[in-house]
Structure formats: C-alpha cells, structure tokens
Amino acid sequence: MPSISPELLARLKSLVSRDRLVRDTVDLCSVYSRTGEAGPALDRLAEILTRDGFEVERPAAGHPQAPAVAVRLKSGKPGPTLQFNGHLDTVHLPFVPPQVSGDRITGTGSCDMKGGTAAAVEALRVLRDCGEFTKGSILFTGHDLHEAPWGDGRQLEQLIRLGYCGDAVLIPEYLNGCIPVVGRGLATWRATIRRSGPPVHEVMRPKDQPSVIDAGAELIARLRQYATFLAGKNDPVAGSETVFVGQVHSGEIFNQYPQELWMEGTRRWLPSESRHIVEQEFRGLVKQVADRTKTEIVIDWFPVRDGFQLEPDHAFVRAFQDNYTATTGKSLEFGAKPFCDDCNTFWSLADIPGITHGPNAGGAHTLEEWVSIDDLCRVAHLYAATAIGYCVA
Ligand SMILES: [Zn+2]
Numbered sequence: 001m002p003s004i005s006p007e008l009l010a011r012l013k014s015l016v017s018r019d020r021l022v023r024d025t026v027d028l029c030s031v032y033s034r035t036g037e038a039g040p041a042l043d044r045l046a047e048i049l050t051r052d053g054f055e056v057e058r059p060a061a062g063h064p065q066a067p068a069v070a071v072r073l074k075s076g077k078p079g080p081t082l083q084f085n086g087h088l089d090t091v092h093l094p095f096v097p098p099q100v101s102g103d104r105i106t107g108t109g110s111c112d113m114k115g116g117t118a119a120a121v122e123a124l125r126v127l128r129d130c131g132e133f134t135k136g137s138i139l140f141t142g143h144d145l146h147e148a149p150w151g152d153g154r155q156l157e158q159l160i161r162l163g164y165c166g167d168a169v170l171i172p173e174y175l176n177g178c179i180p181v182v183g184r185g186l187a188t189w190r191a192t193i194r195r196s197g198p199p200v201h202e203v204m205r206p207k208d209q210p211s212v213i214d215a216g217a218e219l220i221a222r223l224r225q226y227a228t229f230l231a232g233k234n235d236p237v238a239g240s241e242t243v244f245v246g247q248v249h250s251g252e253i254f255n256q257y258p259q260e261l262w263m264e265g266t267r268r269w270l271p272s273e274s275r276h277i278v279e280q281e282f283r284g285l286v287k288q289v290a291d292r293t294k295t296e297i298v299i300d301w302f303p304v305r306d307g308f309q310l311e312p313d314h315a316f317v318r319a320f321q322d323n324y325t326a327t328t329g330k331s332l333e334f335g336a337k338p339f340c341d342d343c344n345t346f347w348s349l350a351d352i353p354g355i356t357h358g359p360n361a362g363g364a365h366t367l368e369e370w371v372s373i374d375d376l377c378r379v380a381h382l383y384a385a386t387a388i389g390y391c392v393a
Helices: 006-015 019-029 039-051 109-129 153-161 212-231 275-293 313-328 342-350 375-393
Strands: 069-074 081-087 099-101 104-106 139-145 169-172 179-183 185-192 240-249 259-270 296-305 333-335 354-356 370-372
Touching: 006 109, 006 313, 006 375, 019 039, 019 104, 019 109, 019 375, 039 069, 039 109, 039 139, 039 333, 069 109, 081 109, 081 342, 081 375, 104 109, 109 139, 109 370, 109 375, 139 153, 139 375, 153 342, 169 375, 179 313, 179 342, 179 354, 185 212, 185 275, 212 240, 212 259, 212 275, 259 275, 275 296, 296 342, 313 354, 313 375, 342 354, 370 375
Parallel strands: 081 139, 081 169, 169 354, 179 333
Antiparallel strands: 069 139, 099 104, 104 370, 185 259, 185 296, 240 259
C-alpha cells in the first residue's frame, strides 16, 4: 500500500529546491547556538517559516530563553499526523562559520543537525505545494536542550506533554546506514567519596580515618563485577548493558592523605529496563561500598535518554522503507541505534514509532562538521514521499 506512483515521486523531486536548502542551512548555521542558548537560531528558523507563509507557534515548553518552533501543515481531511523533529542547539565548542564549497556545507551545526532540519523544512514546502497531500497532517518541531551534558532533553519532553506530538516521527540526524530498531538508554554518573577531616601529611594520618583511595579502588572493583553481570543482559542487535568508568581523580602530592576522590562514567541499559530501576540498583551497590569502607559517597546521576525500540511492521516503517527504495533503488536494513537521540524520548514518553534518518554528513561534535547538499535534497524528497505514503496512500 504505501508506495506512491513514479509520476508523483518525480514531481515531488522536481519541487525540492537545492538553492533554498543551501540558503536555509547556511542561514541556520550562521547563528551560534550552543545548547541552552539556541533562542536566536530558533528565531531564525521561525523567520524562515513565517516568510514562507507558514503559521508558526512558539511554545516555551519550560525553556523561555529559547521558545521552540512548531508548524502544522493540515490537509483538512482526517488521517495520521507525521512529525518532523529537529534540534538547533550545538555542542559547546568554538564557533565555525558556515561555508559552501562544491557539494559540501561546512561549519558548526551543519551536520548536527541544522542541515537535516533545513531538509525537513524543505519537505514541508514540497508537501504544501504538491497538491497531493490530501489526508492527515504534518507537525514540524524545532527545539533546544538536546546535547548532553548541557541539555537533558527536557524541552522536547515538555513539548510532547503539551501535545506537540504526532502519530509517528522522522528525525533528520546524520545517520542513514540502517533503520534503527533498538537502542540503549544512557545515564552519566559521578561518585564523590569523602572522609571527614582535612587533608594531612601521610604520617599525621588519624588512625580511625578511612582512605578515600582504598574506597575508590573497592568501588571500581565492585563496578567491574557489576559490569560482568550486566554483560549477560544482552540484545543481539543493541549489544549488552554496560557500566563504564571514564575518569578517576584524587590527591595532590605523593605524601598527602587526601580527603576526597571522585570518578565518573556511564551506564547503558536495554529498552526492557526502566531508568528508575537502573538508578536504584546503582545507588544500592554504591551504598554497600560506602557502608563497608566507612566513607561518604555522593552520587550525582544524570539521565540522558531512555532506551528505544521500533516495531518493524508498523505502517509508518513500511511507508518509509518503500519510499526509500523507490527514491534510491536500494533497500535499507534494520539495525541498532549507536547513540541516544530524540526518537528515544518519543518512544518512552509517547509510545510512537520514530525513525532517525538524515543526510550524509560528518564531524559531529568536532570543529570539522560538514553536510552533503545532494543528500539534503535526497532527504527532503524522501521525507515528502514518506509523508504521502504514510498519511495519504
Ligand atoms: Zn543531533
């Protein structure tokens, strides 16, 4: 059912404007928008959409410094709502201004994910202008607070709670090698181990005082045991659950008895697990070490995203897959999602199917970001075709 005619596919393609895509991507990338400070970039996005004749809403969604952007394209007839969702915040690195050279746009945010967001905007225009979007609706949303650790996804969570949520969602992040059907949830944690009393020379060490370094070593050993247990919780596609220690710090010089040790790392879990149970289990294990070593251990726990799952037989997934094949002549296999993204939030909070699929792009979270202009055109075409396949066909 979801396949659309070759004539319509060709017409949708002819409506995709490469010039507009370049203009909008460069326009969005010219505004520096570190996570938490994406207000001016969202204002720019709202200007682009308003200039194009769309009615733009600006829900604050708990982050009034950078109100989100929402547009609804309604066919006027009942049918499913397909959402296109993008974040305009970028990681906290120095700003690299946009440049166009050959097939590439470079600069901060070009890959992650202002290019992809511009492609979704272009799909919105194509759907409005094609005259064939005759059932259902499109909800386009853009927001801030995506990139961890500066953001925690709270603005999107609030948008979903406020009803800015479709029946299925497409997210144009820089991933297009497979259709992710499962992904792990993620939290980062920091453990601070303290003893009472000030730092002193080692020979002045009070006899009754525990060693924070010994306690740290014990915690690391305990976490290694825990990691072995977690390795047994395995999904053939997503991999195993993990606990990981990324850094450990204590002490100032070789013969001073330190007062504090801290370490931090990650915990990843499968979608069958809830973030609350995972946190409780971690805290319980740390408490045992604190009790045994007679230290105080404070845990700071930062949930990033819940796990993610996608039902491969859903009509939306079939519409996407069929139109991918129709527009590229290739098929797209199912696979794992290597990172957490906003599809995880849509799945855990709203229980809707989501597909992460964006342009060929690279250098995310570095100073060397780039996106392919040809592929932005492909994504805009695919998004428009999928919308017709899912909502109308
Ligand atoms: Zn991103």
